[in-house]
Amino acid sequence: MTKIIKVQKGTKDILPEDISLWQFMESTALDVFTRAGYKEIRTPIFEATELFQRGVGDTTDIVNKEMYTFEKSERSLTLRPENTAGVVRSYIENGMHRLSAPVKLWYKGPMFRYERPQAGRQRQFHQVGVEMFGVKEPAADAEVILLAIDFLKNLGLPNLSVEINTLGCSECRKKFRALLIETLRPYYDALCDDCKERFEKNPLRLLDCKVESCKEIFAKPEIQQVIQSDFTCPDCSIHFENLKSYLDALGIVYKVNKQLVRGLDYYNRTVFEIKSENLGSQNAVCGGGRYDTLVSNLGGEPTPAIGWAMGMERLASLLENKFDDKLDIYVVSDNKTETLKLVQRFRSLNYSVDFDMAGKKFTKQLEKAAKTAYFAIILGDDEINGEYLTLKNLETAKQIQVPFANIDDFEKHMYKFIRTNSSEWMQSKLSMLASGFTIS
């Protein structure tokens, strides 16, 4: 037996039966982001490995153990694990700092991370995201968060919980880090192995630990005091306070989560996450934040920036596939020549039309029509001889005869009529139209 090749672990086909949902997400993204003045950018799926090492940060798990890296012609290349680094690279390379600020970009596409797949996590997954360059003021933070919520609303997900936090600037963080290390040092031996490592490399990430024993330590009053303390400098505080007041004014409900630390090294000041309770343990739909130093770290002019990304598979699992893919019309006929001519004509008028090519019997054709279309056009010998076609509403079983001579007129009326999904509306339109024709 010939071996069947299967999809690779952590990858999935997006099948025709689900594609409407994906097209809906994509068209909604285009619509919402365009309205907010964002332009789409498409960057390559692989980049120089160094881009991610410097961009995402080489202390991160993403770079340390999750990248698909390969060598080709003595270059080290990596399948993008996220797209901010790529967009920033393109921003710098194409001199976009000379464009009038802000530069607002959005993207969608596949990302790759080598991880154990589980609910809400694949090795190839899709993100849609936005990046805004050139505005350091908190109004940008508010706009970007508003945009995320606006997008989710347009998808039909209005009530997800928003969490925000501020990481402060590098100065603030230095202070905080020192204080945290100092306070935590007595408990060092009790920390889990991961935390011991974080303790040295990236103490901020300690707060993310989910090991119970570590959580208990972090719950201690003196440590909570440090975590909850306001370590931000006046500028960062004002920035965060302004953001909160904007969000309040927008009526956006959020929670300040002091323990929210994004796992990518480039974030500063504002970070945020949008979560759902219906996703299993991978509950973040959206994550993002401000990254004011990334552009200069990658060799560009110092440019403040902020953005977020959403996982499209996670969005899809929250969305119900309520889209039906029915055709407008299925032509039932034994006369292929006339059928083809009719199909051509109706398709050119923007109807979706299909027909039988295999020479199946009338009843089978009609059965197929009933399964796949709203309307059947019946074109038999009687019709052809009498120079009319029979239009059958497959929901109501009503049919009307339309003389060929009237087809132009019919098409004009039928366009809206057929495009709607409301069967009541269809019926009323049908009877209206039928007044000019014979009902059989």
Added chain:
RNA sequence: GCGCCUGUCGUCAAGUGGUUAAGACCUCGGAUUGUGGUUCCGAUAUACAUGGGUUCGAAUCCCAUCGGGCGCCCCA
């Protein structure tokens, strides 16, 4: 990388040591040579993941391998 669960037709799914391994859906055909989605009949499929072992006998018990799922870590 570590834990737990799980592999029977395209899909869902009975079967827990002896069965011709059910059934349903899907697909196709017929009843119905011009009226469907209801009904009835029929057809199609190399279905027990693979390799060992235990046993007179294994889809069923054991081991390994490989898939799938979930959780930890991390993230979208």
